[in-house]
Ligand SMILES: Nc1ncnc2c1ncn2[C@@H]1O[C@H](COP(=O)(O)OP(=O)(O)O)[C@@H](O)[C@H]1O
């Protein structure tokens with residue numbers, strides 16, 4: 246693959262729309278497939294994007310998911326309008342969840358989403374303002390040398 | 399193991415993907431929790447689950463699950479089958495429970511995706 250310029254595209258995600266939940270992550274996956282990105286990387290980006298998308302569907306009102314691809318990295322930014330996260334450190338803990346029974350019946354809400362994002366990304370940044378919204382930003386490195394190591398943060 | 403062999407072992411009904419039954423399945427994975435599937439599966443696996451909704455199909459597509467078997471005679475509705483067709487993911491249904499179906503496949507030597515992932519995590 247050769248890309249001199251970076252490429253970027255955005256998708257809308259609507260809160261509480263469980264039927265369409267997964268569409269934005271699917272679009273992201275299709276784009277990466279089309280460009281011919283390594284399948285292991287595609288899988289990591291897709292999984293992290295899907296968990297971030299599900300969080301918007303479950304907890305927020307709406308969001309935009311933006312993918313930026315350059316030679317060095319793939320960056321996904323999910324910027325939502327919603328209740329925000331009061332305690333990010335707590336939210337990051339495996340098993341911590343405020344999901345309702347209905348959400349659990351959809352197969353989500355086990356408190357594994359944010360940890361799954363962290364596991365698949367090389368860098369993860371979460372910014373949140375209670376009552377306004379949350380911005381989840383993660384990067385997956387494409388350059389061999391830049392990968393690994395960064396997981397410790 | 400081929401999907402066709404799995405289908406016979408589990409006495410499956412095929413909801414879609416009849417033409418893909420010769421595909422190779424390398425690993426097995428059983429869960430009703432989609433976050434677990436996303437965390438612990440690998441591409442090339444079959445997913446056994448009691449969760450029958452569109453999220454199951456999206457999860458399978460995102461995690462590169464080759465095929466899905468719904469347990470205990472659970473049947474997907476039209477929307478779910480249509481989505482699976484669009485994503486080329488075969489959907490099957492077995493009368494066996496999740497435990498029984500997993501056991502039958504495990505006994506034949508189909509290895510778990512989770513073992514693979516936990517070994518990998520310990521090393522990395
Ligand atoms: N975009 C978001 N807006 C508001 N709260 C969120 C958002 N994402 C996550 N959270 C909060 O963080 C918790 C943990 O998230 P996560 O690890 O994805 O697990 P789960 O979604 O299974 O609960 C959620 O239960 C929720 O309280």
Ligand SMILES: [Mg+2]
Pocket residue numbers: 296299300353354357358359
């Ligand atoms: Mg979540």
